[in-house]
Amino acid sequence: QRYDESDQVTAIQRNKTPNQPLQKTGELNDGYCVEYNARSGYGFLRDAKGRKYFAHHSDIVDPTVKSGYPKLSKGDAVRFESRRDAKWKWRGTNIVKDPDLHLKKPVAGSASGGE
Numbered sequence: 001q002r003y004d005e006s007d008q009v010t011a012i013q014r015n016k017t018p019n020q021p022l023q024k025t026g027e028l029n030d031g032y033c034v035e036y037n038a039r040s041g042y043g044f045l046r047d048a049k050g051r052k053y054f055a056h057h058s059d060i061v062d063p064t065v066k067s068g069y070p071k072l073s074k075g076d077a078v079r080f081e082s083r084r085d086a087k088w089k090w091r092g093t094n095i096v097k098d099p100d101l102h103l104k105k106p107v108a109g110s111a112s113g114g115e
Helices: 004-016
Strands: 028-037 042-048 052-056 076-086 091-096
Touching: 004 091, 028 052, 042 076
Parallel strands: 052 091
Antiparallel strands: 028 042, 028 076, 042 052, 076 091
């Protein structure tokens, strides 16, 4: 079965939570790592608007890693693309650490996000 962009937007609208602005899949986001478990290889990101995203080690782009898996640390500034996920509402993909990115972290509870 083949889907086009209009199907994707309709699916996003259907799954939209209250007080969450509509966001298209593939949107580029600036954010930071709120938690990451290196042993398990996953964690969570927040964008500048406070929305939460699942992050898996397979979605982290780090050319400096020669062996093992790329990792994030709590507080790392990142740039990433967002996509809908069957298990998680939102998932970060193509996650790149960006030390030059300076974000004002949102106040806790300021956005319901993709939680």
